[in-house]
Amino acid sequence: MPTPIDKCLLCGRESRPGARYIVTDRGASAFLRLPPPYKVLRCVPCHFRWLNPQPTEAEYTELYDDKYYHEASCYFSEDSERKAKFEARLREIRQHLPHDIQCPVLLDVGAGPGDFVHIALKMGFKASGYEVSKFSRQEAERRYGIQLLGEDTLDLQPNTLDVIHLEHVFEHITDPHAYLELFRRGLRPDGLLVIEVPNQFDNLRDRFRRLVPRRYGHSLRYSLHHPVFYTPRSLRSLLEQHHFTPQRIRQYYPYMRLYSNGKVTRLVKRCLCYLSAALGRGILIEVYARPSLAGA
Helix, strand or coil, X not given: CCECXXXXXXXXXXXXXXXXXXXXXXXXXXXXXXXXXXXXXXXXXXXXXXXXXXXXXXXXXXXXXXXXXXXXXXXXXXXXXXXXXXXXXHHHHHHHCCCCCCCCEEEXXXXXXXXXXXHHHHCCCEEEEECCCHHHHHHHHHHHCCCCECCCXXXXXXXXXXXXXXXXXXXHCCCHHHHHHHHHHHEEEEEEEEEEEECCCCCHHHHHHCCCHHHHCCCHHHHHCCCEECCHHHHHHHHHHCCEEEEEEEEECCCCHHHCCCXXXXXXXXXXXXXXXXXXXXXXXXXXXXXXXXXX
């Protein structure tokens, strides 16, 4: 049975008589078209949102079957803009690392079909990846001859990594506190944690989609696969709880080709992209953070 989560995963508050801290976010729940008993809860003091109840480990295993990865075509296409995005990010990661590191050790968590690991290896990183999906691991080996980790639970040796990277993975993790502790232990003192997650509900695109929910309704599969919903504020707070110091947090609109079907649609979405960036309401959140001395 799904597991109820009535306590805020960020600040720890829970409702009690006379203090209703946890409420149902009816707008977010309706936007995802969640069937009973599922709904989106929101902590009033810290504004953090999460799915409640949450599927069990066995239910998530069933949810992330091969069909899920076949449907997630944007993660398996070999689009040039996706490649350019990864190359640009790796160049920026280099700039954030100490200049005396010649071959940075990088781990891509949730590596999918191995695209980021493949590009990182070509750009001089000592890169490896962790991926729970057997289908994705097989795809990485077929495409690039890369053998991704994933048969066992992720475990990191202390102070062994220069970079840990998660691209649309952190929002799938049901216990972010445990993983952040693991990441902090695995990173070297001058290491870098790079996370990208969707900015659900509060970006301009989702606000527009709420006006026409019938057209943009979500299937059950894509309603339940995010157990938590981050904002820049909540990500900063969560990272600081685990002794990470954010170096940069930005919101932006992604590369466009995978999200566009025609010339007019592309033009509208590009305009929305620039407006979202100007207003700080992009659909993606990108974070660069370092372990802080306080957590050493």
